[in-house]
Amino acid sequence: MSLKTSKKTIFRKNTPMKRIVEYVAEADYKSYREFLKEDFKGRCGYCDSFYGIVKKDYHIDHFVPRRLIKKFITHKHLENDYTNLVYSCPSCNISKSGKWISENPDIDLVDEEGFINPCSDNYTSLFYRDQTGAIKAVENNKTATYIHKELNLSLERHxxxxxxxxxxxxxxxxxxxxxxxxxxxxxxxxxxxxxxxxxxxxxxxx
Ligand SMILES: [Zn+2]
CATH class of the missing domain: 1.10.287 (Helix Hairpins)
Known part of the structure; x- marks a missing residue:
């Protein structure tokens, strides 16, 4: 494939698919590291960078951030719930940190801005690669623009x-x-x- 002839390419070949892990109240989310690495095929759930190229230890991101989880007794389970965990490169994890569009863990979008589940085809379709391989947000999509900005997906490293x-x-x-x-x-x-x-x-x- 020549970079010159392909102006736009897909953002990532595969949308990550997570196994179903039964919730265990006393589990520690860090114990799921190997599951996450396998399910995400060693790739960051947010920017698709492969850990083998990045050569840095990947982080375990909480999709609904821990800052919010701690505030709501009703959502405490999300701390160690496999469905809330994302295998993430250090750059995306640090960029995302405690960000959330609302102060309610159940409201992930406000006026189309906010984070959506990175393990979804909808997330994959929010972005594409330009002829240099840079990640771009699809045009006229507020969710794509929001995530692209908040996760710093325009960084040279990606x-x-x-x-x-x-x-x-x-x-x-x-x-x-x-x-x-x-x-x-x-x-x-x-x-x-x-x-x-x-x-x-x-x-x-x-
Ligand atoms: Zn990343």
Missing amino acids: KVTWNIEQLVNLIENIEESPNPTLKETLSNSLLENLRTHFELVLKDDE
Whole structure:
């Protein structure tokens, strides 16, 4: 795939799917780390960065933030409820922190602004990648614009991580290809991608 020919690409290939975990009152949410890593396939639920490229320990984010959970006795279970946990890169977790559009855990959207469940196709469809691999909010969508801004999805690191992963995948395909013609085509594509990427990076710096 050449970055030059594809102007817009999908934000992420897969929407994460979480297993059903029976709620255990005395459980500690940190004990679900391995479940989360598996269910999210090692990818941040918010920006889709792969932990293998980011090379940093991922966090466990509370979708309804702990700040609010602590205020409402009726929602205390969300502290250790698997349905409220999101595998998250440090950047998205820190950006999201205690943010919530209302002071009511049950009201997640106000005038279409707020966070929606990242494990939903609706979340996946809020964003796309431009020709540089940067995450963009779809036009005229207040929810997309809100999340994009509040999670700092325009940060350079999200674009760089995505581009590195494309290059790593391409290199793996070249190495695994038994066909010399295909190998050459893929190698040319790799060079083209590298050139495009550096052109774009240089352009950004101007
Ligand atoms: Zn992230």
